[in-house]
Amino acid sequence: MPFWRLATTLTTAHRIDLRFGTAYIAEMAAHHHHEHEGASLAHAAQAALVDAGEQWTEMRADIFEVLATFDKPASAYDIADLVSQKRGKRVAPNSVYRILDLFVATNLARRVESANAYLANSHPGCLHDCIFLICDNCGTATHIDDDKLTNNVRAAAEGAGFAQVRPVIEVRGKCADCD
Amino acid sequence: MPFWRLATTLTTAHRIDLRFGTAYIAEMAAHHHHEHEGASLAHAAQAALVDAGEQWTEMRADIFEVLATFDKPASAYDIADLVSQKRGKRVAPNSVYRILDLFVATNLARRVESANAYLANSHPGCLHDCIFLICDNCGTATHIDDDKLTNNVRAAAEGAGFAQVRPVIEVRGKCADCD
DNA sequence: TCGGCGCACGTTACAACATATCATTTGGAA
């Protein structure tokens, strides 16, 4: 896989405009979050996906549900295994990747680049550049939304002539529990 | 490979303390850089590696030289291929990984997480949290040093109870040339 | 009603990235 993989390439129906401008992001800085969990989260995810003009299928529901049970970034293969169990029938990683790509494009999930793995977005429908904190010891991931900070990163990149900017901000370290 | 891979595991001789505290990093904010290139860069790299108590071998020199020719993040396999050519003898990826890990630990190179690839550090010996900008179209990487920004990221992570923090700050987008 | 189309998903194969384990070489210190 080439280094430019992140350029999202989906079929026509999946081609969703991810180019949130700084101004747009800034607008969202003040809103408050519903940090969903469990059934509430699944419901919010369904709503967001349907809003985006996509279908909420059994397979997608199962994959989202499994993904949402993790508090660590989950690899596509982890998910494939669990979904296979859940369904009593092998689900190939390939299928999982397809759906994860869709989830990332529609903001239902995030890819954690430093872990080659995925996390459910606990507030789908809200657009943020998240900052992820991943513990090197226990793997647990938490996230921070700090729009001031992330907008500074965007601004720095735009100042260097970059456009259609998507920040990847992750912090590796030891969490409070493992410290 | 598990998600906590980033926890550097090297043999005794390679075990180098990477836990730069915020205060230490802050101290460096004012210094000015020599942005090395070519032979000058290789020389600076050699000096930095020897400073760290490591040997500057033929193999390491070759790998560094090849890595430094790239203006895009280079995968270990890319490097293995070119070094193999250069030496007229196959060099296995695993040897390259070993040396890249050493380079990363000693600050001669950086891993670009969102590309699963590596870049030579153009100012070895200077400790920074770099911000990388990687073009989704042409793959070219540039870097920004903005200690104010990166220290804010560190501070945010430390505020969340994280210790031994290592920020991963990368920005994907379209560079000025490809825009 | 039937044919064609689009979308979701399945199946298989393979490419790319990374590590584990043990063997061999080399150079310096006892």
Added chain:
DNA sequence: TTCCAAATGATATGTTGTAACGTGCGCCGA
């Protein structure tokens, strides 16, 4: 010289990610 540690080699295997093509199903217009 003998021994040891560090560096590298060789081989195998594990993990992550794509490509290419096939199947099933619902919808819609002729």
